Amino acid sequence: MKEAHHEAHEHHGAHKKTYKYGMVVDLDKCTGCGACMVACMAENNLPFRKDNSDRMRSQLWMRVYKISNGRPFPDTDICYIPRPCQHCEGSGHHHTPCVSVCPATATDYSHETGIVSQVYTRCFGCRYCMAACPYHVRVFNWWDPTWPKGMKKYLNPDVSVRMRGVVEKCSFCYHRYQRAKNKAYAEGRRELHEDEYQTACTQACPAGAITFGDLKNPEHKVHELKKSPYAFRLLEKLGTNPKVYYVSTRDWVRKAGEAYAGEEGKSVTHA
Amino acid sequence: MFPFAFEWVPEATRYVFMGSLYAVLISLIIIMHYCVIRAFLDLICPKKNHNNH
Amino acid sequence: MDSASAPFDSALFPEGVKRCKLKWFLFWIAVLHGPLMVGIVATLMCWGLALNVTYLNNNYPFGLWIAADLGVIALGAGAFFTGFLRYVVNIEELKNIVNYAVVIGVMCYASAQGILGIDIGQPLRGWFIFWHANVHSMLTEVAFCITCYFMVLCIEYLPLILENRQINKFRFFHGMAHHLHGAMPTIAAIGVFLSFFHQGSLGGVPGVLYGRPFAYREGFLVWPWTFFLFILSAIACGPCFTILITRITEGCARKRLVKRNVIEILAKISGRLLAVYLVLKIVDTLYWIVIAGRVGAPLSSFYVNQPYGYWVLITEIGILGVIPAIILLNTKARQNDSLLIIACILNCTGIFMNRWIMTVQSLAVPVMSFDKFVSYHPNWVEYATTFVFVWVSAIVIMLSYRYLPIFPQEKELNPL
Numbered sequence: 165m166k167e168a169h170h171e172a173h174e175h176h177g178a179h180k181k182t183y184k185y186g187m188v189v190d191l192d193k194c195t196g197c198g199a200c201m202v203a204c205m206a207e208n209n210l211p212f213r214k215d216n217s218d219r220m221r222s223q224l225w226m227r228v229y230k231i232s233n234g235r236p237f238p239d240t241d242i243c244y245i246p247r248p249c250q251h252c253e254g255s256g257h258h259h260t261p262c263v264s265v266c267p268a269t270a271t272d273y274s275h276e277t278g279i280v281s282q283v284y285t286r287c288f289g290c291r292y293c294m295a296a297c298p299y300h301v302r303v304f305n306w307w308d309p310t311w312p313k314g315m316k317k318y319l320n321p322d323v324s325v326r327m328r329g330v331v332e333k334c335s336f337c338y339h340r341y342q343r344a345k346n347k348a349y350a351e352g353r354r355e356l357h358e359d360e361y362q363t364a365c366t367q368a369c370p371a372g373a374i375t376f377g378d379l380k381n382p383e384h385k386v387h388e389l390k391k392s393p394y395a396f397r398l399l400e401k402l403g404t405n406p407k408v409y410y411v412s413t414r415d416w417v418r419k420a421g422e423a424y425a426g427e428e429g430k431s432v433t434h435a
Numbered sequence: 436m437f438p439f440a441f442e443w444v445p446e447a448t449r450y451v452f453m454g455s456l457y458a459v460l461i462s463l464i465i466i467m468h469y470c471v472i473r474a475f476l477d478l479i480c481p482k483k484n485h486n487n488h
Numbered sequence: 489m490d491s492a493s494a495p496f497d498s499a500l501f502p503e504g505v506k507r508c509k510l511k512w513f514l515f516w517i518a519v520l521h522g523p524l525m526v527g528i529v530a531t532l533m534c535w536g537l538a539l540n541v542t543y544l545n546n547n548y549p550f551g552l553w554i555a556a557d558l559g560v561i562a563l564g565a566g567a568f569f570t571g572f573l574r575y576v577v578n579i580e581e582l583k584n585i586v587n588y589a590v591v592i593g594v595m596c597y598a599s600a601q602g603i604l605g606i607d608i609g610q611p612l613r614g615w616f617i618f619w620h621a622n623v624h625s626m627l628t629e630v631a632f633c634i635t636c637y638f639m640v641l642c643i644e645y646l647p648l649i650l651e652n653r654q655i656n657k658f659r660f661f662h663g664m665a666h667h668l669h670g671a672m673p674t675i676a677a678i679g680v681f682l683s684f685f686h687q688g689s690l691g692g693v694p695g696v697l698y699g700r701p702f703a704y705r706e707g708f709l710v711w712p713w714t715f716f717l718f719i720l721s722a723i724a725c726g727p728c729f730t731i732l733i734t735r736i737t738e739g740c741a742r743k744r745l746v747k748r749n750v751i752e753i754l755a756k757i758s759g760r761l762l763a764v765y766l767v768l769k770i771v772d773t774l775y776w777i778v779i780a781g782r783v784g785a786p787l788s789s790f791y792v793n794q795p796y797g798y799w800v801l802i803t804e805i806g807i808l809g810v811i812p813a814i815i816l817l818n819t820k821a822r823q824n825d826s827l828l829i830i831a832c833i834l835n836c837t838g839i840f841m842n843r844w845i846m847t848v849q850s851l852a853v854p855v856m857s858f859d860k861f862v863s864y865h866p867n868w869v870e871y872a873t874t875f876v877f878v879w880v881s882a883i884v885i886m887l888s889y890r891y892l893p894i895f896p897q898e899k900e901l902n903p904l
């Protein structure tokens with residue numbers, strides 16, 4: 165009985181343990197191949213249209229931006245910035261920008277994992293969260309989702325397909341976390357190994373530019389990588405406190421991560 | 436919306452917010468009932484006359 | 489009135505007033521149904537084909553609809569504020585315009601709710617905002633207060649309907665209208681409480697977006713400064729909108745419906761409030777420049793390389809703010825009918841522009857340095873659906889004017 169109580173207590177304790185999943189993207193390694201975008205779309209059942217060229221309305225949870233320093237040859241330089249949801253934690257008296265504004269509690273910040281979730285069946289499409297997000301990570305389902313004939317058979321059964329009129333966004337492949345957790349529980353473990361839970365984009369990146377893991381866990385690679393003197397986060401000054409870090413040895417790239425970038429940022433052009 | 440809902444969090448802001456809502460709704464219901472009942476009472480005992488308002 | 493030449497429906501008119509022939513009335517109602525049908529088709533397209541039929545996109549999740557929503561609610565503030573002045577402050581003369589302010593208010597709030605019903609992606613889930621309410625969201629506060637206040641306005645409108653000449657013959661309805669009038673100060677006080685919060689929380693909607701330095705404001709407790717500015721601007725323009733619609737109605741009816749001194753009171757109050765609002769708005773703008781600068785967003789970054797240049801700031805505060813304030817504050821100027829109308833138009837346009845700026849321009853300004861400015865303009869579907877409520881409001885106002893005793897001074901000003 166005592167043993168059972170002890171086990172239950174330990175179990176409760178294990179539940180209380182929190183993680184802070186995040187990402188470190190080495191921009192000097194990123195080639196802009198777009199494999200992360202494709203992997204994300206396939207993994208998360210993202211719909212697409214015959215003509216998907218309208219970037220203002222396409223469903224992209226992971227978007228790769230191409231930026232240039234705007235200087236003439238031979239000083240021209242470009243950089244690709246993969247941008248998933250930044251899973252902001254908020255800081256001070258600010259909550260996660262999108263979470264606090266959702267009127268129907270359809271989006272939530274998990275203190276267990278640090279992941280910002282989206283409840284598609286509860287979202288009623290007011291799009292206030294999209295207005296709140298300065299990173300444009302949230303996308304709206306302007307159409308009913310459709311896939312080419314036969315492709316429905318290849319949809320990921322672990323991820324629900326979203327209906328029109330709701331907002332969606334990157335979940336850090338949360339279903340993979342759940343799957344890994346289930347597997348670990350079945351094996352009598354409470355903790356996940358670093359390689360057990362990895363996002364689709366991380367695994368798809370041929371250059372190994374994306375590293376994913378628990379930012380708080382010293383055994384995970386991201387823990388050290390984020391400490392790099394070349395690491396930065398997008399729009400840090402706003403206080404959104406994102407969990408996606410970027411690394412670049414190039415000054416102009418780091419500068420481009422700031423809001424409006426000032427005088428120096430004027431040379432940054434979006435390509 | 437209701438204290439018995441699973442997502443109800445017992446926090447001060449929620450009590451103030453929802454409390455105000457229910458107070459307003461109850462006030463409006465009482466006012467409407469008051470007017471209907473008074474009008475009905477006037478109908479069954481037509482002593483008071485109020486042509487001028 | 490000669491009974492032979494009296495319109496067919498004259499038995500329904502308020503006592504002692506003249507109305508146009510029924511055929512002309514029906515003609516104008518039919519004319520309004522033309523654009524109304526276009527709007528209904530556009531609404532059905534939004535509901536049936538989803539929101540891809542609009543020009544909204546992921547960069548502009550808010551467009552004309554939200555700006556119009558905020559705009560009509562500000563313009564409809566005339567209802568609660570006139571009610572407050574009449575029943576709480578007890579300015580007796582305003583009883584001659586408070587009924588009409590209520591009719592205008594009902595239509596403004598009905599429009600706002602109707603527009604929201606089209607704007608949301610899943611209209612059938614609209615009730616989630618109440619059921620799964622997140623009390624920390626400004627939009628929840630808006631939804632709750634608007635819905636409650638709409639109920640208040642309907643209760644305020646009810647005695648007007650009950651006072652229709654034929655309905656009022658029923659003793660029960662007569663008595664009910666009487667008792668509702670008696671309860672009006674309490675109802676008006678509830679309306680003031682609700683309006684204070686929803687006008688404010690509409691200001692809070694953009695004001696809390698700390699990820700958007702253009703919209704974000706610091707504030708008091710949970711309310712950003714825009715919360716208070718929106719309340720003030722709404723009560724500054726609401727009476728002007730009431731004056732404007734009254735004047736338009738008088739133009740259409742070709743007769744005076746409200747005495748000059750009543751309009752004068754509203755115009756004077758509106759002018760003073762507008763002046764206070766402008767002072768605070770200018771202070772807020774200066775403080776905002778400092779705050780935005782701290783997060784790396786200099787003022788120039790908001791206004792360069794896009795159509796929303798400095799002209800926006802100058803137009804909103806200067807042309808559409810200071811000019812109407814000067815006219816409304818000056819006794820001689822506001823006694824001039826044309827100048828008064830110009831001031832009211834400028835004031836109402838200024839408030840609408842402010843709402844557009846706080847919603848649409850906030851989204852237009854790129855935040856990430858490598859983000860590009862993307863233009864947005866509404867398409868016909870958005871215009872048609874928004875204007876549906878203008879046509880419906882016109883029809884309701886026409887019906888109310890024809891059959892309900894809205895203007896107590898009409899008989900005196902236009903003896904038969």
